[in-house]
Amino acid sequence: MPFLDQWISWLPALSPGLGVSLTLTGLCLLFGMPFGLLLALILEGPVKPLRIAALVVVEVGRGAPALVLLYLLYFGLPEGGVTLSAFATGVISLSWTTGAYASELFRSGLAAVPAGQREAAVTSGLRGWSGFRYIILPQAIRISTPPLASLGVTIFQTSSLAFVIAVPELMSKAYALGSITFEYLSVFALTSVLYGSITLVALAFVRLAEQRLSRHL
Amino acid sequence: MEIATERAASPPTVGGVKVLGLHKSYGKHAVLHDVNLDMAEGEVVSIIGPSGAGKSTFLRCLNYLEVPTAGTITIGDTTVDAGARRPDRASLDRLRRVTGMVFQNFNLFPHLTVLENITLPQMKVLGRSREEANAVADSLLNRVGLAAKSDQHPSRLSGGQQQRIAIARALALSPKVMLFDEPTSALDPELGLEVLAVMRDLADEGMTMIVVTHEMHFARDVSDRVMVMADGRVLELGPSEQVMTAPTHERTKKFLRAVLDR
């Protein structure tokens, strides 16, 4: 199997790119998830001007292609006098995307907590913030965790877009390797295998977590 | 509701319940018409009546899970007047503090263990320390016969066990009045019996209780008085023996016949 030897010889060239892809994904989840929760809380909250602002952030984040957001920040931030590395721009842009989608998942998680739980919280004296904090939110987060984990996997795939702003992640390493070797088909096939296998493994973990979490619901 | 406010000025005996001129409507649809109830401390009143009579709505108005349209509610020394537009938070909090509620479908907190279900409200609402809260929880769990289950999650328990935990959770906040909304309706008959036994003990210990129920035996044997509701009104309210065996109202007779024939 000659192509296998070829693939193995390419791995050292691609693996730093994979590292960057995973780091990028990790940072986007680290920033994007809390951001999404914050957006969800604002959207469910009572302050109208904040709600409108959050709505714009979410609707643009979900409505515009992630690629367009990347370009928007990549070209837009320097025009506004902010100069960041491509990597940092990628993190900000994809965190925006992550937060926008996550906020919707958190909101449906909140909506899925049965009304009886709110009533039981109130009749147990847990009203307002403490009822929300101790009774509603933990259940909502549990309900949202499986779709959030799937979102995480999607974000890993989306991180491939950072290629267009020259972040040295997997796609860009693959493209570079292709243009040296002219073995585009084989290089991108290997890239697909890398993306695919990591995604499949991650999805398997998501399913496992899903089963564990649903035990107490 | 000026008259009601005036009458409410005579408070019930400490720990008792006094409801005057309670009205509730959803938009134009009136669900409760002028419901009155005066209970002494330690009294047990069962509420029976056909489906849609407004039993749950009445019970839920008592702790403001539903906001009544008019009327006053006095529990212990806390009075809330629905005529006053928006009751202040403090009196609502007090009203909920002195009432404990048990739901038809338990509503235990699924993400907390049995013990945490009982301790968390104590710590957050009453500011008890974890040790104090645990001690209270332990003694209550013993009382409902479920000490062995304290580290389990509710989903692992039978319905009857869950409902007994729900009762313990409510009792942990030392309410003056316990409200039960069909606590056994979601349970198989045997499991219902273990819950009814706990409730009977509670009544014997002198807890003031209002129980919406379809258990006619409980209504007759445990409660002091029975209140019959239909179409949002109180048809009759009297000593349980009398209401259950010799009701004055034709509707009550029909209802009881229908229920007892089943």
Added chain:
Amino acid sequence: MFAQIAAGVGMTVSITGASLLIGALLGLPLVAARRSAWTPLRTLATAYIDIVRTIPPITWLFLIYFGLPQYALRLDSVSASIIGFSMIASAYMAETYRSGLLSIPQGQWEAATALGMKFLPKTRYIITPQAFKVTLPAIAAYAISLLKDSALASTIGVHEITYQAGLVSRATHQGLLAFSIAGLLYIAMSIPLALAARRVDRVLRQKLEVA
């Protein structure tokens, strides 16, 4: 500037529309294979669906556009993106159909079988109309996400909205404005889809509930 970016709308719509249509058609045999009782066929369909969906769209596009010419299959960038997105859409559409079918209670199949209906009439008259209700909003949602994915075609040089915005931004050095316009165009284009889906959903729901 707006006109120059909006000049890409036609291409964006063409790529999205063509891929959605082809994907919707290919999805039908795919879902049949996915539910087939014959294990090899079922495994093959499942593998296809999973593999297509676990690899990022941009990787697919590059594989097709840069990789295939190695075997003398030279494609222009528009065809390459339509092929790539159709393939991806077929996998997603098959899954959408499948969850529509799964939403039909077993009793409906059984009742139709008990009435002596054969597979095709059963599917055509009993199951599909009911599954449609669940599937249509999901199809609209996928159409919106495909619309946004079509932006990737710009990376292999298709002159659609994002590509045009890139041109403009390089020429005018007003990237913020150019890509804001692009983003708003995508949002504006997805609104009618979302509204239509909601409307159809409501109408169908009412019809089925009365029935």
